[in-house]
Amino acid sequence: ESAIFQFELLTYNKEYHTQNAVEMFLNNTFMNSSKMAPGTNMTYAHIFWAIGAEQNVSPFHLASRVYQEQGKGTSQLISGNYPGFEGYYNYFNVQASGTTTKEIVENGLAYAKRQNWNSAYYSILGGTKVLANSYISKGQDTIYLQKYNVNRDGYYSLFAHQYMQNIVAPTSEGQTVKNMYSKVNALENTFVFKI
DSSP states (O other): OOGGGGGBOOSOOTTTOOHHHHHHHHTTSTTSTTSOOTTSSSOHHHHHHHHHHHHTOOHHHHHHHHHHHHTTTOOGGGTSOOTTOTTOOOTTOTTOOOSSHHHHHHHHHHHHHHHTOOSHHHHHHHHHHHHHHHTGGGTOOSHHHHHSOOOTTSSSOTTOOOSOSOTTHHHHHHHHHHHHHHHTTOTTSOOOBOO
């Protein structure tokens, strides 16, 4: 019942992807509404909801992906005060790779700086565009397909172009999304699963 959500289609649905629903999910995370997102006068819930609607991507997916990437919210990639990269944020860890923590953080923040992701809003918008343009609109439109590209009709060749390295990410993100739906009493909605 939980793992099935790694196969949910990741497009926006105005019926249950509401700002209030996103806020309820974020309530027990570092992205709760007790403070504004860095560099903005908006809550994280508003940012995920507005960007999701604008980019036709599930705001639940966006919120759970950032939660998966950032955990407790203590990463230097989103601190905004890393030396040499003050005021830059990379919530989706785009291009954050390397062999040492320092290299990973600096590569991710260098990318954020090149993209001018100088607030939580611009980082989340930019990360969403990466997801939407490079994955969701190219046939990797479930969490599972972003890890395991087995879509013969997709844009990229089979078994290539994975979003994440973590092999359990699709299952754990699917469970996070299912829990999110449960918290907002949305499990009785109609869902579209692409298997």
